[in-house]
Amino acid sequence: MARTLSLRMRIGLAIVLALLVVLGGRLFHIQGLDPAGHAHQAISNRLHTVELPAARGDIVDTQGRLLAGSADRYDIVADPRLTGDYTVPDEEMGMQRPVTVEQTAEELALLLEADAEDVLESLTAENTHYSTIARNVTPEVHQRIMELRAPGVYAEPVSERTYPSGPVAGSIIGFVGSDGPLEGLEAEANEALTGEPGERIYEVGADGVRIPTATYEEIPAEDGQDLRLTIDQDIQWFAQEAIAEKTNEYNAQWGNATVVDLREGREGEILAMADSETVDPSDPAATDELFRRPLALTQDFEPGSGGKSVTFAAALEEGVVEPESEFHVPYRITVNGESIRNARTHADYDMTAAGIYARSYNTGTLMIGNRMEEQTRYDYLRKVGYGEPMDIGLGVDGQSILRPPEEWDRRQPLTTQFGQGYTGSVLHNVQLYQMLAQDGVKHPLRIVDAHLDPDGEEHLVTSEPERIFSSNTSQEMLKLMEGVVDYGSAMGAQIDGYRVGGKSGTAEAAGASGGFDGYTVNFIGVAPLDDPQFVVSITVHRPAGQFGDWDLTNTFTDIMTHALTSYDVPPSEEESGAYDGFVGERQDYPW
């Protein structure tokens, strides 16, 4: 049946084949070789890459209450080249209604609660294609603005930090500026909080809708870690109220109240670090610069009589004194030509070491301290932390100035025994009482409890405890502190049902001109002494009035009682373990 094709047919077929080859060749040239990059261009035209921002981690308190979080906000921006008069469909009239750029500005100003002229200026700015109308607008306002359908007005999604409790713990949390984090944990833990942004790649058709069957890649963002602090928001607020009230009462320059946890497993955790005035991270500019960072670290001052605790603990540790060792204590003594007095004149007393500590007599303290070498006393000061910066993981180091004995002047060998001639921050002082209250073991103070991964995994922040004093020294020191509260210089610190110990201190504050022109008053207490649970420190700087006018013990008892009841610490009926202050039967000698 083989039928030969006619010549005409063959020629036609050949032409068709030839054309097919030419077309095929061209197709291969364009699609396969793509010398002009058309295919590539087409894909890149359709391809959209969108960054998926990583959510910044939250900062929560020890019980998970939010201290800092993030919320979606929009920056409203304009491209002035595209703004102008436009028309919008009017449903009522069923036709297009013209809108002038001035009207747009007015409508925007109404929504943004801004000045219409400023908005108009942004809309009509010359020689630019980008001008910001408003920052951090809520999604609700953003939606209303988008409903205006004004040409050339866009919204850029941004993330804004929110601080639901405002100034509570504000200086610890820190704040974020327009260019990034500036202070506090926001800055210090920025890397952990930030996370890794992801990416989404997809193809979009001419109508602006994603092509369902085309390329789609998504690299998910890795959200930042959350930060759980040791701070208890409730105690922090209570302490802030209490110290603000006290600072206000004495018209002082600043005040600080710090609460540290001593409970098992939580030793050294800072529950509250409250300043008399605190920055609101949402509006840092409204607060004086002094109060934008935690005062417990930024301010160093002479510890005053609180520093006698180092001398007494060292003397007990070295075995040069016993709590009931007897001393004949005058009002004034002269050592190496330097005269040292007590705060108030008094007759000579026959006292125990415990009594000297309770009444905070400088002369008696010298009698005990001078039983040790200068270098020994210096070494103890260094061992408890003075002379070294205090780092609690907040990015701000607490300063402490302590010169070595070789550099001491004629008075410093004496004054350093009762807390003068060297400085420390509030946390240096608190750390000392933490170790005295906890069996002589130093648990470094810290403020970050854990880093929490987005999937909930916890990375606890731990620290190495270190023994500084013997268990016996620690026990004796607690009894000495109990004497201070029972019959000594801080009887106002007693709390019904609990054994309380502490030490008050007053030191002169160095002025800008070099001399001393004010006082720093403090009280640090521990309770309950049968099983110490909390250290509370109160410090007030430059209170108005005269020496002896100030009493911080009521602020201490307020905060300590609040902490004890908040954490369900039951009262006990244990007897006081304080030693007698005076030799003999009579104990009520005048001050």
Place this chain on the structure above:
Amino acid sequence: MSVHPLADPQPAERSAGRRAGSPNSPAPNLRALPTVRRRQKGLIAGVLVLLIAALAAVLATNIYVANSQYDVVQMTNEHRDLVHQNQALTQQVQFLESPQALSNSAVTLGMVMPAPAGTIDLSTGEIVSSAEVASSSEVPSSFVSAPTSWQPEQTPVDVAEQTETSASGLLGAGALHTLSQPPAGENSPGTATGGTSPAIELNGGTIPAPQVTD
């Protein structure tokens, strides 16, 4: 379609050839042809139906996928709105939960600072300390100011407002009902998709224009 003319003669030839072996075969054997032809017709119809069905299926799938894309865009927007709404409400709760706000609310309600609490030793049944009456003058101080970023008049969504018109009058059940469905007497199609989403602009057509928000 071009297959049919070629396929047509073959079966006829084959059956004819088979029958050629027996010389006595009668001619009426060829009558089978109409049946074959009828079968072929069925096949063609079947192929056609299949082809059309396949085309229709592809078309339907395409239309469905395209429509779904619009739905996805719309639902994404709706989801974002709801997330924002939820965020605003959560923030409202957080601000109201802040210690200052709680303290202020307590003062407004006439509450004062507590007096020492009483304690009982459970093992002995002994009263360790007795509770005292709180003094009405012990009003908590308010040195710590409220967060500056929180303005009560900024209240983003008041759920109570939405539940006012609910028939049940119970906040819980009514709220759910009103949030999932428009309040009675309000049946404009524009608001059916969600409380805060903008009215859909149809521009004279029936399918809303897509909004790409990226």
